[in-house]
Amino acid sequence: xxxxxxxxxxxxxxxxxxxxxxxxxxxxxxxxxxxxxxxxxxxxxxxxxxxxxxxxxxxxxxxxxxxxxxxxxxxxxxxxxxxxxxxxxxxxxxxxxxxxxxxxxxxxxxxxxxxxxxxxxxxxxxxxxxxxxxxxxxxxxxxxxxxxxxxxxxxxxxxxxxxxxxxxxxxxxxxxxxxxxxxxxxxxxxxxxxxxxxxxxxxxxxxxxxxxxxxxxxxxxxxxxxxxxxxxxxxxxxxxxxxxxxxxxxxxxxxxxxx
Amino acid sequence: xxxxxxxxxxxxxxxxxxxxxxxxxxxxxxxxxxxxxxxxxxxxxxxxxxxxxxxxxxxxxxxxxxxxxxxxxxxxxxxxxxxxxxxxxxxxxxxxxxxxxxxxxxxxxxxxxxxxxxxxxxxxxxxxxxxxxxxxxxxxxxxxxxxxxxxxxxxxxxxxxxxxxxxxxxxxxxxxxxxxxxxxxxxxxxxxxxxxxxxxxxxxxxxxxxxxxxxxxxxxxxxxxxxxxxxxxxxxxxxxxxxxxxxxxxxxxxxxxxxxxxxxxxxxxxxxxxxxxxxxxxxxxxxxxxxxxxxxxxxxxxxxxxxxxxxxxxxxxxxx
Numbered sequence: 001x002x003x004x005x006x007x008x009x010x011x012x013x014x015x016x017x018x019x020x021x022x023x024x025x026x027x028x029x030x031x032x033x034x035x036x037x038x039x040x041x042x043x044x045x046x047x048x049x050x051x052x053x054x055x056x057x058x059x060x061x062x063x064x065x066x067x068x069x070x071x072x073x074x075x076x077x078x079x080x081x082x083x084x085x086x087x088x089x090x091x092x093x094x095x096x097x098x099x100x101x102x103x104x105x106x107x108x109x110x111x112x113x114x115x116x117x118x119x120x121x122x123x124x125x126x127x128x129x130x131x132x133x134x135x136x137x138x139x140x141x142x143x144x145x146x147x148x149x150x151x152x153x154x155x156x157x158x159x160x161x162x163x164x165x166x167x168x169x170x171x172x173x174x175x176x177x178x179x180x181x182x183x184x185x186x187x188x189x190x191x192x193x194x195x196x197x198x199x200x201x202x203x204x205x206x207x208x209x210x211x212x213x214x215x216x217x218x219x220x221x222x223x224x225x226x227x228x229x230x231x232x233x234x235x236x237x238x239x240x241x242x243x244x245x246x247x248x249x250x251x252x253x254x255x256x257x258x259x
Numbered sequence: 260x261x262x263x264x265x266x267x268x269x270x271x272x273x274x275x276x277x278x279x280x281x282x283x284x285x286x287x288x289x290x291x292x293x294x295x296x297x298x299x300x301x302x303x304x305x306x307x308x309x310x311x312x313x314x315x316x317x318x319x320x321x322x323x324x325x326x327x328x329x330x331x332x333x334x335x336x337x338x339x340x341x342x343x344x345x346x347x348x349x350x351x352x353x354x355x356x357x358x359x360x361x362x363x364x365x366x367x368x369x370x371x372x373x374x375x376x377x378x379x380x381x382x383x384x385x386x387x388x389x390x391x392x393x394x395x396x397x398x399x400x401x402x403x404x405x406x407x408x409x410x411x412x413x414x415x416x417x418x419x420x421x422x423x424x425x426x427x428x429x430x431x432x433x434x435x436x437x438x439x440x441x442x443x444x445x446x447x448x449x450x451x452x453x454x455x456x457x458x459x460x461x462x463x464x465x466x467x468x469x470x471x472x473x474x475x476x477x478x479x480x481x482x483x484x485x486x487x488x489x490x491x492x493x494x495x496x497x498x499x500x501x502x503x504x505x506x507x508x509x510x511x512x513x514x515x516x517x518x519x520x521x522x523x524x525x526x527x528x529x530x531x532x533x534x535x536x537x538x539x540x541x542x543x544x545x546x547x548x549x550x551x552x553x554x555x556x557x558x559x560x561x562x563x564x565x566x567x568x569x570x571x572x573x574x575x576x577x578x579x
Contacts, residue, residue: 135265136265138265143268157271161265164274165265168266192270196269196270225277225278226282228274229278232278250320
């Protein structure tokens with residue numbers, strides 16, 4: 001249950017009424033965070049929090065060795081502080097990438113918290129976001145801790161993971177709303193569960209399992225992958241300050257993976 | 260994010276590859292493997308199912324503006340937006356360059372995901388930089404370079420500048436064929452483009468680094484000079500050719516790739532290299548190299564003749 005002033009970050013369609021996720025073109029969050037309109041500014045802040053809360057939480061756990069409870073408080077505190085202080089508004093794309101800027105801000109925030117014992121008491125931080133820390137903790141448990149010198153790359157990878165998760169959630173929501181939940185299950189069976197287990201089912205097996213023809217499996221998976229691609233790029237574009245950053249980030253996300 | 264939902268590392272990598280891979284569904288091509296990545300796109304080995312042959316598919320990056328604009332399936336591919344894509348421009352340039360030393364283009368267009376592509380001959384072989392480090396004889400290196408310069412000269416004769424010549428863009432095939440690849444930055448000489456700084460540092464001519472609008476064949480001559488230098492050849496003549504090709508002021512370089520090619524050919528056949536001011540001793544040495552076989556024959560004959568005369572004198576003195 002959400003409390004007053006708390007924003008639910010658990011689904012893409014829950015941003016605000018009227019802000020239908022896709023396929024409409026989204027504006028850059030930077031247009032929003034710099035807007036004179038407070039409601040728009042808040043929307044921009046929410047979009048950034050949605051993309052970055054998990055990488056932030058995980059970095060706090062890995063780099064700052066914060067225990068789960070403290071990392072939760074700091075994550076909430078960091079985004080609350082950013083909203084109050086207009087941290088995102090001050091970002092200058094000419095100076096650095098957003099990811100780098102955000103990480104530096106986080107370092108500063110943690111240093112301050114430590115210096116001033118900022119966390120008044122456990123559980124005392126303002127909870128401005130509804131975040132699934134349990135899932136983030138589960139991901140941490142399932143992964144190998146990064147080496148100290150790889151923390152920048154680690155932060156980037158976690159951000160990438162977060163972006164894909166959001167794009168997948170967008171895809172799922174769109175399909176469910178269109179009454180095509182089965183199609184998402186087909187995609188998940190082939191490209192999520194199958195990829196993770198290392199044994200992707202054949203199209204023939206999928207056809208049998210879902211009671212459709214082989215041709216339907218092929219065409220549906222093809223269409224779903226294209227949709228995922230579009231959702232991912234839209235999510236990415238939304239969190240980039242300009243076209244140059246968008247292109248650089250897209251290369252970083254998509255480049256260098258052997259098919 | 261949805262509660263309890265998370266992506267493992269393997270799934271994440273699978274999705275990254277899935278999203279990045281060109282969508283060739285419904286086309287005559289089937290992707291086989293990723294061959295390489297460049298600044299604006301990736302190159303894939305693919306199978307042309309219609310003609311049953313392997314081809315190289317060069318596909319624009321998803322992040323390039325033309326591709327990203329067209330990649331939303333809700334709006335569908337918009338060929339008009341990708342018509343100007345650089346990959347298609349490259350294909351158009353290549354289509355006017357039919358030469359055994361220039362990789363031929365077979366097809367170009369837009370994939371179902373909205374990305375522009377060009378289909379080219381798949382060249383099996385090694386890049387020049389790989390070959391050089393693998394140990395290639397001096398004469399082989401020079402012969403390869405000569406063919407590169409010839410291909411570039413041909414392009415210039417058709418009004419096309421390559422503008423990204425470097426060893427990594429030269430492929431030597433299994434049967435010794437030498438092909439100049441990656442014409443992605445190529446432009447027509449008579450169509451200046453202002454303010455575009457593109458190329459590879461170390462091979463870019465100074466005026467190209469300054470993004471001069473009026474680039475001409477001498478920008479490629481500079482890059483060819485750097486390619487020649489990278490072949491690690493010894494000798495004063497080669498050093499002089501490199502120096503002349505890579506002069507800071509383009510007015511002081513060879514006027515064309517053909518002039519450079521001619522000087523290399525002159526060196527190969529022990530003719531006078533125009534880039535080198537030759538003193539009497541150097542001229543004599545070159546004369547010696549050029550007519551080495553004949554001089555050996557003359558020398559051997561003279562030696563034999565002297566020996567014979569000495570023998571004859573000895574016999575005569577013995578008889579008397």
